[in-house]
Amino acid sequence: MPPDAARRSDRSRRAILVAALELLEALGHSRLTIEAVAARAGVGKQTIYRWWPSKGPLLFDAFLEYGPAGADALPSGVPVVDLKRELRAAAEELAERRFDQVCRVLVHEERTDLVTLLLMPRRMALEERLRTAQRLGEVRADVDVSAAAELLLGPVYQRWFLRTAPLTGEFADAVVDLVLRALTG
């Protein structure tokens, strides 16, 4: 591609991603259309379809590039404190409208591989905290860190996904307290 065309193409790509994220926030995922994104970005619909097969992967890229960057606090080294902090962060992330909506589109399009990618950083951080707790003897040595992470995240994801009850920090704390009883001693 000649330099000018490459620049134009890159400008279109950015305009599309920004437009998609803005419309997602304004309209919600079910009312967002590729047509509306194209109109707002000043490109043709076909330009979008050349790069993305559907709303899900488009919103996924938009979120990765222009969504909030997760600036995490350094761990305190006290396992119960750090686990609560991580699980609260996971709950807050899910409550963020754009994150929530991108995940829901992807689930609907059966792209749970991409949802898993979005959720992965929190899960990895949580497993890291669990490993630290294990080194400090606050979690039994025979506990499977990955299973323990599922036990912590499961109730949070359930409330998020089914909207059965508010996803509060207090709830995240209560889950950590309960699950830690299962993992210690």
Next chain:
Amino acid sequence: MPPDAARRSDRSRRAILVAALELLEALGHSRLTIEAVAARAGVGKQTIYRWWPSKGPLLFDAFLEYGPAGADALPSGVPVVDLKRELRAAAEELAERRFDQVCRVLVHEERTDLVTLLLMPRRMALEERLRTAQRLGEVRADVDVSAAAELLLGPVYQRWFLRTAPLTGEFADAVVDLVLRALTG
């Protein structure tokens, strides 16, 4: 309504519900259309829309009336056995194609009130088992039965919803074993 019209109306209603469930099984929820249900049931599209606003509530009614009836085994009275049986039943139910698809349509249509209704019988049974365990002293008296049910169901729902890993009976058993550690002693 004169008796004949009422009979016709009832016949149409049943034909629509049966057609919806058959098409759901054959096509999956994203390819199922109201048009196709109308054609298969031999009614006009407007007849369907007169009774149901969208796919979700239609499939919900169809599943309640023509879905599998949950014939449950009597509890054994041994808490760990009965909790495992209930959690396995919950996992199997979610793995049933029509149940899975109806829940996913309803989530997509933001009708989690109806999803919750579908999931409620299992949840109630699980809470009942937890209360029995509490009476027998195998679950601490201060444990909130509703929170404990969320702890058990959360990881199962997570695997179902995100399809992160297979929803096996062994997994359900492992969750019960881990959570019981948190609830006893």
